[in-house]
Amino acid sequence: MKIYRYPTKDTWADLIERPVLKQEEISGIIKEIFQEVAKNGDRALIEFNKRFDKAETGSIAVTPSEIEEAENRISDDLKQAIREARENIAQFHAAQDQEIRKIETTRGVVCWRENRAVEKVGIYIPGGTAPLFSTVLMLAVPANLAGCKEIILCTPPDKNGKINPAILYAAKICGVSRIFKTGGAQAIAAMSLGTESIPEVYKIFGPGNQFVVAAKEYAQRFGVAIDMPAGPSEVLVIADENAVPEFCAADLLSQAEHGNDSQVIFITTDLEVFNETIEAVDRQLKDLPRNEMASKSLENSSFILTDTIDAAMEFSNLYAPEHLILAIENFDQYTAQVRNAGSVFLGNYSCESAGDYASGTNHTLPTNGFAKNYSGVSLDSFVKKITFQHLSREGLQNLGKTIELMAEAEGLFAHKNAVSIRLRS
Amino acid sequence: MKIYRYPTKDTWADLIERPVLKQEEISGIIKEIFQEVAKNGDRALIEFNKRFDKAETGSIAVTPSEIEEAENRISDDLKQAIREARENIAQFHAAQDQEIRKIETTRGVVCWRENRAVEKVGIYIPGGTAPLFSTVLMLAVPANLAGCKEIILCTPPDKNGKINPAILYAAKICGVSRIFKTGGAQAIAAMSLGTESIPEVYKIFGPGNQFVVAAKEYAQRFGVAIDMPAGPSEVLVIADENAVPEFCAADLLSQAEHGNDSQVIFITTDLEVFNETIEAVDRQLKDLPRNEMASKSLENSSFILTDTIDAAMEFSNLYAPEHLILAIENFDQYTAQVRNAGSVFLGNYSCESAGDYASGTNHTLPTNGFAKNYSGVSLDSFVKKITFQHLSREGLQNLGKTIELMAEAEGLFAHKNAVSIRLRS
Secondary structure (H helix, E strand, O other), rough: OEEOOOOOHHHHHOOOOOOOOOOOOOHHHHHHEEEEEEHHHHHHHHHHHHHHHHHHOOOOOOOOOHHHHHHHOOOHHHHHHHHHHHHHHHHHHHHOOOOOEEEEOOOOOEEEEEEOOEEEEEEEOOOOOOOHHHHHHHHHHHHHHHOOOOEEEOOOOOOOOOHOOOOOOOHHHHOEEEEEEHHHHHHHHHHHOOOOOOOOOOOEEEOHHHHHHHHHHHHHOOOOOOOOOOOOOEEEEEEEOOOOOHHHHHHHHHOOOOOOOOOOEEHHHHHHHHHHHHHHHHHHHHOOHHHHHHHHHHOOOEEEEOOOOOHHHHHHHHOOOOOOEEEEOHHHOHHHHOOOOOOOEEEOOOHHHHHHHOOOOOOOOOOOHHHHHHOOOHHHHEEEEEEEEEEEHHHHHHHHHHHHHHHOOOEEEEEEEHHHHHHOO | EEEEEEHHHHHHHHHOOOOOOOOOOOOHHHHHHHHHHHHHHHHHHHHHHHHOOOOOOOOOOOOOOHHHHHHHHHHHHHHHHHHHHHHHHHHHOOOOOOOOEEEHHHHHHHEEEEEEEEEEEEOOOOOOOHHHHHHHHHHHHHHHOHHHHOOEEEEOOOOOOOOOOOHHHHHHHHHOOOEEEOHHHHHHHHHOOOOOOOOOEEEEEEOOOOHHHHHHHHHHHHHEEOOOOOOEEEEEEEEEEOOHHHHHHHHHHHHHOOOOEEEEEEEEEEHHHHHHHHHHHHHHHOOOOOHHHHHHHHHHEEEEOOOOHHHHHHHHHHHOOOOEEOOOOOHHHHHHHHHOOEEEEEOOOOOOHHHOOOOEEEEEEEOOOHOOOOOOOHHHHHHEEEEEEEEEEHHHHHHHHHHHHHHHHHHHHHHHHHHHHHHOO
């Protein structure tokens, strides 16, 4: 834990520094994996499952009976919870759809945009320490709402060649077309290039380790789009004197348990809240199953005292956190000041977990400062917005001279001629 | 020109093949240019101007008097045309703004999105054979509408160290904050890293040659976002028996004159329209100042006869053209079939030039098949959509159990605890 009391502005640049990500030279490995998948298809994936996941997988595709079995293996309570989360996520993302607005910019010249789904999308769900079925919801629900025709999902099998049942259940009820047992860079290669079982897709979504991240970057050479660049998860909490230290501590820890490299920043104007939150973090940490991971990530965390909430907001905008919690009584007065953040949680009862799972907002958000230039995943991420225009004869007469003048000034006479020839006719 | 009469579907995959882009190994050069700019800043840019553009530029920044002088050097007619285009572009892009919708997904749980401008954006305008002041409009107008605080523009100087006056005029009236005389990969490096004169930006927009394209790709390593991946410009025209061959030919040529590598495809169901369009292309080509470039690009163009408009639409969706012209009488019946395209032009009077310059739609569009997974530039490109949520105490009571169940099933107990501790309080 790093403690900063009233740091002056000239020190802020250091405080917002993220730990430098190890840029290990793995591009050679990634290239080899892509080549192997291109050459041997499914056979390569089965082999990688053996090598990397110690799993025997006869077939890459998950069968309907495996999905049925999974459904029986999870509790009714959890199923009900997953369905409730799905409804909220669907509700919020459906509201992001924009009605078509036809604009007559000049008399007889009508322009508008229409959404069209990205036809084929791939979702990657990592294996590892947590079975992220919530990420299935966050990606498959908007894909389905957008009307994507083919929604496939890749995730690594466990040692018994199985997929976590909650992942299968979430995939099933969110309209995923097909599920495949393959993980890591090879899963990204398969979705980019296609194999006998796995269709190639136009856009790949989802989190992953450094190999997955590097593979998603590499996949773009094959014309595949990705959701966004990746980095470790982060939260920044701003608290005033009305914040509850126990709540703030719980939120900081829920971020810290994500991984060793998670980023946690706490800023308050109140000395008592400051001290009590630090104490509460220490106290709560002891009871956490993942306390080793959380402790590690807390080593890099910053606890900052500032004079004013305005200063805290300014600091936050410089840092551009993935998650921003405003544990401030009159948060309404401060939302307009938020310029760079992925998702914002307002007041004492809006914990980050709510958005991580079930409130309806998406949890796939820009990290590592990318909140300055990227949005989180939304319905928009699964559609293209295509512009349409219709000019009547009258419309072209009204606008033609302008187009001719501009085309001529750019020296593009065929552009001009496309207008002139119509005006003459 | 390649002629295909009623090609069977099994041959389509070959017909939609784009010419393979020369992937020359220029990454070494790009890296050196970035290093040079990082080390020597403005001095490096002045030196590159000498070396690459044969230009002496005492200072990199364009001065107010240069802008004033430019304004006097272009005709009132052109100024009026540029202002009219600006109004239409502003009208159409302003209509893309979405009002804030607060959604109560569960009683007491309210979620919404708010737009925030990308604070600093950079626009690149190439030099070369055409002074693309229209691209200044297409990028600066939505940047300004979005509320970007810093909108800078880089463009290479001519041999006299000057910038084309129409570019300066367009930049001035569209709210560009500052203009700099630097081009190529070094301009992209300067906007990514910053120099004494040029501020670093969060997102870079605009077209360019292979060095600029490679530099934009490289810039992403420094956390900078870019508008979209690039490729040669394209048009696909679908015509029925009511299309006007002279018009179709003019549209095809206006695409072909862009460059040697421009892609042009013509598809019709009518034999007469087919033959007459080919003749009209030959005839019109002769009178074009840029006919050498257009001829070259026509060598790779395809003229295709199909049985039905439906088949033509299917072909177009496979190809995913940047520009799609539907020179079809009852185009309304076909717009729903458009699944992959950048921008669509409907009927006999909606020439591509209209959208290139002045109708209001954006001309920065996905090429090279990227219309399958990317949208063109719009107001959205200049904002982040930040999600906000507020849970009341009651809201968390209603949703808490669901969050706890899901967090526990993912093995993330600190996430669960952030809810439990609040429910207990």
